[in-house]
Amino acid sequence: xxxxxxxxxxxxxxxxxxxxxxxxxxxxxxxxxxxxxxxxxxxxxxxxxxxxxxxxxxxxxxxxxxxxxxxxxxxxxxxxxxxxxxxxxxxxxxxxxxxxxxxxxxxxxxxxxxxxxxxxxxxxxxxxxxxxxxxxxxxxxxxxxxxxxxxxxxxxxxxxxxxxxxxxxxxxxxxxxxxxxxxxxxxxxxxxxxxxxxxxxxxxxxxxxxxxxxxxxxxxxxxxxxxxxxxxxxxxxx
Numbered sequence: 001x002x003x004x005x006x007x008x009x010x011x012x013x014x015x016x017x018x019x020x021x022x023x024x025x026x027x028x029x030x031x032x033x034x035x036x037x038x039x040x041x042x043x044x045x046x047x048x049x050x051x052x053x054x055x056x057x058x059x060x061x062x063x064x065x066x067x068x069x070x071x072x073x074x075x076x077x078x079x080x081x082x083x084x085x086x087x088x089x090x091x092x093x094x095x096x097x098x099x100x101x102x103x104x105x106x107x108x109x110x111x112x113x114x115x116x117x118x119x120x121x122x123x124x125x126x127x128x129x130x131x132x133x134x135x136x137x138x139x140x141x142x143x144x145x146x147x148x149x150x151x152x153x154x155x156x157x158x159x160x161x162x163x164x165x166x167x168x169x170x171x172x173x174x175x176x177x178x179x180x181x182x183x184x185x186x187x188x189x190x191x192x193x194x195x196x197x198x199x200x201x202x203x204x205x206x207x208x209x210x211x212x213x214x215x216x217x218x219x220x221x222x223x224x225x226x227x228x229x230x231x232x233x234x235x236x237x238x
Contacts, residue, residue: 001043001120008049009040013100015056018112020140020165021172026151028112029056029100035170036136036195037115040098042090044122049087054080060108063101065234066090066117077102093121094217095134095191095236106197110141110158112170114195116236121219125238129189131182137203137231138170138195139163161198189238191217196233203237204228214238 001007011031018028018035031037042048052062061077067088069075074086099105100113116134142164143154157164165172182188194201204210204227213229215221217238223229231237 001041001046001118005043005045006047006049007040007042009051011037011050011052011062013052013054013056013060013062013113015058019171020142020167022177024151026140026142029060029108030112031062031098031100031115035112035114036138037098037113039115039134039191040117041120042117043120044090044093046090047087048090049085050074051083051085052078053083054078056080059102060100060113061102062098064088064096064098064117065236066092066094066096066098066119068092071101075101090119093119093219094214095119095193095238096217097193097195097234097236099195099234106158107153107155109195109197110139111153112138114138116191116193118191118217125189125219127187130186131180132189132191133180134191134193135168135203136170136193136195137166137168137201139197139199140165140167158198163199166199191236191238192231193236194231194233198233200233201231202228203231 020026028035059077063075069088096117100108141154141158142151145152210226213223213226
């Protein structure tokens, strides 16, 4: 996070074609044109000012898990062409989910409406990291339209928990093709957020363990020498 004590963000809502696995293109609902949307990073104690502009053809909303704020005001659903503005103080350090909260919420999340916000502790994380990564896990539920051959949302599959893809950062197997790069001896900090909308993430790194795990990303919630940590849908950890 920068040293500025006031952080301002303009977040467009759009519907865009995304690639959810190699060669598989799909119309997603997005924050900022990508799934997940770009990560926001602030510092504990910062004043965060948000403006969300709905450039899509349908009504949407936004929900910051990092904010303590009247939801009926800040998180209300608003129409195409409209915008909403609000602010909050980032009082709780951690790794948090931001998502669309318009009913049915499962549909809006499975279509791609989520991203991570990182709230750094005001005194830092205590140890220096050579590399940092943000990983957002999520699920897609799709089916092929028999008339057009195009992919479309599979609401019955979502209700039945029959996911078609489970992905990190919006696309299946991308880290098999282009692995995250670190050097031997590097200290690596990972911000892991699980957008769901349904399944937990039993997160671990094969061939390694975690020196420390911060549940919800809060360094006051520290566990040491952890092999696997479960992140619920809507949760996060560092």
